[in-house]
Amino acid sequence: MQIQNRNLFRLTRLVLLTLPKILRFFAKFRKPAKRLLLIKADAIGDYILFRNFIETTKLSEKYSDYKIDLLGNQLWQDVALQYDGRYLHESYFIRPGSYYEAPLKTLKLGWQLFTNNYEVVLQPTYTRVFITDGLAALTAAKYIIGYQSDNEGITPRYKNKTDKFYTQLLPLPNGVYFEFHRNRYFFETVLDSALTVKQPSISIPNNSRKGIAILPGAGAFKRGWEKEKFLELIIRLRSQTAQPIYVIGGPGEVENGNYLLQNLPSGSVDNRINKTSLPQLIELIGSSILLISNETGATHIAAATQTPSVCILGGGHFERFAPYPDDVTHKPVCIYEKMPCYYCNWLCIYKTNEQQAHPCISAVNIDEVWQAVSRFL
Known part of the structure; x- marks a missing residue:
């Protein structure tokens, strides 16, 4: 406030x-x-x-x-x-x-x-x-x-x-x-009743799955993986799969999206940032073979639409929003480097400049994420 x-x-x-x-x-x-x-x-x-x-x-x-x-x-x-x-x-x-x-x-x-x-x-x-x-x-x-x-x-x-x-x-x-x-x-x-609903779910039209969706932002800048690492990840994806790559998100992802487009060969990705409504974004994620993102609403959309996902995760709300517990199916694969200061509610104890991600986010390296992503290719 x-x-x-x-x-x-x-x-x-x-x-x-x-x-x-x-x-x-x-x-x-x-x-x-x-x-x-x-x-x-x-x-x-x-x-x-x-x-x-x-x-x-x-x-x-x-x-x-x-x-x-x-x-x-x-x-x-x-x-x-x-x-x-x-x-x-x-x-x-x-x-x-x-x-x-x-x-x-x-x-x-x-x-x-x-x-x-x-x-x-x-x-x-x-x-x-x-x-x-x-x-x-x-x-x-x-x-x-x-x-x-x-x-x-x-x-x-x-x-x-x-x-x-x-x-x-x-x-x-x-x-x-x-x-x-x-x-x-x-x-x-x-x-006053035991409920049968066990996990989040969204029913979308049955479409054949195609493409990899990547959301390169996190709402709050410092909670997001560095754009340079997303760039390296996309370069590796282009060398290993012919699947189309959708770069997705809203106004908060425009800057990172522009960086990726400027540093990739023309036509490498399909830029959907700030070009879809939320219902359209849900349908896009729900019809993709894989989502890669920070811990954002997109992660939960993927779980609800039963889309495989890889989540780059920090410690601010660790286990409250991700990783998902074992009794939930279609949960995201979370990549993180657990630190003693986890569960901080994003009240970070480390001093970083405005252009740096929180240490728990920047500690996640590209090889760890790639290892998780490559299982789905």
Whole structure:
């Protein structure tokens, strides 16, 4: 949460912390509708590891006759509507960070959620943040359920206040660490039922598989393998396979993509960076023979579409998002150099300049990745 305008943030904070108390008072005089709100406003990979539980909730015995709404992230709006829209009554897609200095926008959305008269609000995200905690509270729902959470996304100063908005906060049991398993535990607890869904999945049209997809970025620059190593990897691939190579990604991968194109012979790769929608990207990954990437949403898309993948992995969220546990099939092959400082939540203890990857990423060498990739050729 980086704040530029402190005055606007103070007004937003007032909306998030004070208005819920007023709305909760007025909510006592109304009968809640049979309506449930799911709040999941994280990044693309988080959505992939969560999305199967939208269907599970709608088809559950407990909430089958409820209208199910979703408050999600604009980053994955198109794919949520395409794959999960049939289970949803209303959908709201936001960029969470844009609300901290937008008190009127926050007030407008909060009022809209309040007037929907939800009986239940579920926020399965373990690492809660201030804005979605506040939006959950503004619904004044009869039941607001979330995780006890850590302080990675919200400071203790605000978490101590927003904890009080929830009617139930679930502790995370020992042994439930992988993000998909956290989601499954949350919904099994809330739905009072053992769930059959065992791993993330996305059904795409049955296409014959062809091509190798490479995503040469990581959202945050310092979490990504160096572009020079991706270049060397592509050169080796071109010498060993006739499969087409797709360079994929969004705006964050444009710079690395340009570097690769400038240093490869013309026609070496098919550049799809910033040229596909998210649904198209999912179909491309799902019809490829192999994905190579850093630990990004693409890694989880590959697992969900049963596409083999090789993941260059750092230690910030080690074992929370990757490597996948043994009970998940079609999991990525993860290449990493484990260091004593792993599990740091990307609060790196090493000082590096802006143009250097974190040491746990740069320690992964090209030969290790090539050895993993060559098994799939």
